[in-house]
Amino acid sequence: VITFTGSPLDRGASRRDDASWIEQQRADPHACFVAVHEGRLRVRDGRLDVAAESQGEAIFLGVHQQTPWFAVETGGGDAYEELRGLALILPPEEASIAAAAKSLFEWHSRHRYCSQCGQPSDVAASGWKRVCPACRAEHFPRVDPVVIMLPLFGDRCLLARQAAWPARRMAPLAGFLEPGESIEEACARETNEEAGLVATRVTYHASQPWPFPSTLMIGLFVEVASDAAVPDGVELEEVRWLTRDEASAVLAGSHPEVLAPNRYAIAHELLTAWVERRNR
Numbered sequence: 001v002i003t004f005t006g007s008p009l010d011r012g013a014s015r016r017d018d019a020s021w022i023e024q025q026r027a028d029p030h031a032c033f034v035a036v037h038e039g040r041l042r043v044r045d046g047r048l049d050v051a052a053e054s055q056g057e058a059i060f061l062g063v064h065q066q067t068p069w070f071a072v073e074t075g076g077g078d079a080y081e082e083l084r085g086l087a088l089i090l091p092p093e094e095a096s097i098a099a100a101a102k103s104l105f106e107w108h109s110r111h112r113y114c115s116q117c118g119q120p121s122d123v124a125a126s127g128w129k130r131v132c133p134a135c136r137a138e139h140f141p142r143v144d145p146v147v148i149m150l151p152l153f154g155d156r157c158l159l160a161r162q163a164a165w166p167a168r169r170m171a172p173l174a175g176f177l178e179p180g181e182s183i184e185e186a187c188a189r190e191t192n193e194e195a196g197l198v199a200t201r202v203t204y205h206a207s208q209p210w211p212f213p214s215t216l217m218i219g220l221f222v223e224v225a226s227d228a229a230v231p232d233g234v235e236l237e238e239v240r241w242l243t244r245d246e247a248s249a250v251l252a253g254s255h256p257e258v259l260a261p262n263r264y265a266i267a268h269e270l271l272t273a274w275v276e277r278r279n280r
């Protein structure tokens with residue numbers, strides 16, 4: 001299971017505009033409230049603390065086994081923790097729900113004004129839209145696509161490291177899609193810009209919502225024409241080809257010079273899939 005996926009909620013998108021139905025759900029004594037404060041989540045004993053929350057604007061997240069779920073921005077407190085630290089502690093389904101709640105609130109906090117006319121906009125559709133009262137423009141929560149790809153040549157894969165990362169940490173290549181690009185084109189461009197390699201074949205593997213604040217990581221394998229990799233010296237300070245045995249040691253934490261990507265990131269899954277020969 002890829003971290004931040006697998007939410008059990010039925011999002012009930014068709015009910016979001018039904019204010020009286022939403023109000024009824026919020027008044028349900030069994031309703032769950034994911035409490036968020038400045039991107040941090042309220043937790044108790046390694047689980048989301050979803051105790052009733054009467055204050056704050058609520059976003060309707062969905063329904064699971066007749067239980068409605070909401071996200072509420074609260075005043076905060078000691079019990080709030082960063083999602084990065086919780087990613088592998090929360091049950092996977094709760095991590096996924098928390099990711100959606102965090103991304104939505106961060107979008108609202110950064111999009112208070114209409115991008116078309118500059119007036120303050122209003123929350124609509126139970127938190128899934130903002131509407132401008134002045135020009136009637138509708139604004140929807142954004143998700144920014146990112147390609148993340150593991151270059152392959154013969155029996156080796158390429159990992160790279162950014163100067164800003166913790167010592168020895170390495171990961172696949174990655175970059176934002178640009179307007180007018182397909183996923184394959186963005187993958188080929190980034191692979192060339194960052195490591196000087198020419199893509200010959202791009203294969204989709206899996207994707208991951210990444211709530212920091214709201215990107216979609218599109219996990220790919222990219223076969224390249226040669227092993228003449230050169231780090232761009234801007235984003236990347238080092239690139240390194242690894243055999244399957246070496247990559248396996250990286251994942252096991254026993255490689256002396258390379259630290260694996262974070263276990264909850266799709267970067268880790270890409271490397272694992274290749275080591276386990278699942279990259280087809």
Ligand SMILES: [Zn+2]
Binds near residue numbers: 115133134135136
């Ligand atoms: Zn407007």
